[in-house]
Amino acid sequence: MNVMIIGGTSGIGLGLAQHYWRQGARVAICGRHPNKLEGSPLLREDRISVHACDIADRAAVARTVAAFAELDLLIVTAGQYTDAAAIARDPASTLPVLRVNVGGLDHAFSAAAEAMIARGRGQLVAVASIAGLQRDYPGGSLYSASKRAAIAICDVYRKALAPFGIGVTVIVPGYVDTARLRELNNGDAGGKPFLMSEQEAVRRIAAAIERRDERCVFPWQMHAMVGIFNRLPVFLKSFRKK
Numbered sequence: 001m002n003v004m005i006i007g008g009t010s011g012i013g014l015g016l017a018q019h020y021w022r023q024g025a026r027v028a029i030c031g032r033h034p035n036k037l038e039g040s041p042l043l044r045e046d047r048i049s050v051h052a053c054d055i056a057d058r059a060a061v062a063r064t065v066a067a068f069a070e071l072d073l074l075i076v077t078a079g080q081y082t083d084a085a086a087i088a089r090d091p092a093s094t095l096p097v098l099r100v101n102v103g104g105l106d107h108a109f110s111a112a113a114e115a116m117i118a119r120g121r122g123q124l125v126a127v128a129s130i131a132g133l134q135r136d137y138p139g140g141s142l143y144s145a146s147k148r149a150a151i152a153i154c155d156v157y158r159k160a161l162a163p164f165g166i167g168v169t170v171i172v173p174g175y176v177d178t179a180r181l182r183e184l185n186n187g188d189a190g191g192k193p194f195l196m197s198e199q200e201a202v203r204r205i206a207a208a209i210e211r212r213d214e215r216c217v218f219p220w221q222m223h224a225m226v227g228i229f230n231r232l233p234v235f236l237k238s239f240r241k242k
Contacts, residue, residue: 001072002069002071002072003025003074004064004074004112005020005077006075007031007076008027009037012205015199015201016202017048027047030052049068055108061111071115072121073125073209075127077127080096080097080101082094087142101143101149109126109168123169128172129144130174132149133151133172133226134148150170154169154215170214172216173217175193175194176195177195193225204216204218
């Protein structure tokens with residue numbers, strides 16, 4: 001099997017790259033900063049290739065996908081986050097969120113779908129966020145909106161590509177104890193509710209991909225919390241930190 005992971009140089013993406021390599025797959029690891037993998041034993045393996053690729057650059061994504069022959073599985077874990085405080089300081093901080101979480105996902109899916117249609121098989125996967133299940137409300141976060149868009153993009157591609165035998169899976173995780181989440185929380189993500197280890201998240205994601213699930217949401221406790229939040233009056237939602 002030939003697997004490409006965009007956003008695969010760290011976190012969940014790297015964990016998935018290791019998983020599929022152990023399964024015997026040929027794996028292309030793509031990201032803006034491939035030097036993050038310097039010293040990794042994966043670089044010595046002949047079934048691993050590493051590619052510098054900015055998902056926000058449509059042409060670069062198309063070239064990278066085209067260079068990886070007979071793609072069976074594309075996984076997009078690349079994402080950008082910004083909070084309300086950062087946006088207040090610099091309104092331009094919204095643009096990377098839009099370019100990566102929305103435009104970038106479309107770039108990747110479009111390029112991979114073209115390659116897979118020619119073969120009549122394949123699977124596209126995006127790792128979104130449980131934040132994307134929150135209904136919009138006045139003052140809702142840009143990040144949540146971008147992840148709602150990512151989930152919707154997956155739904156559109158699924159319908160469009162079903163006649164060609166191409167599956168689309170969207171992964172909707174809660175808090176996962178990655179280095180990035182710890183960085184965003186002053187080095188410690190332990191206070192996040194229902195925090196899941198990176199290894200457990202990778203296991204669940206790989207299982208959902210194997211089953212060719214349309215949507216996989218976990219953990220169930222966070223899913224339930226979002227459902228309750230969606231039913232709150234708007235004035236109560238406004239107290240939520242962005």
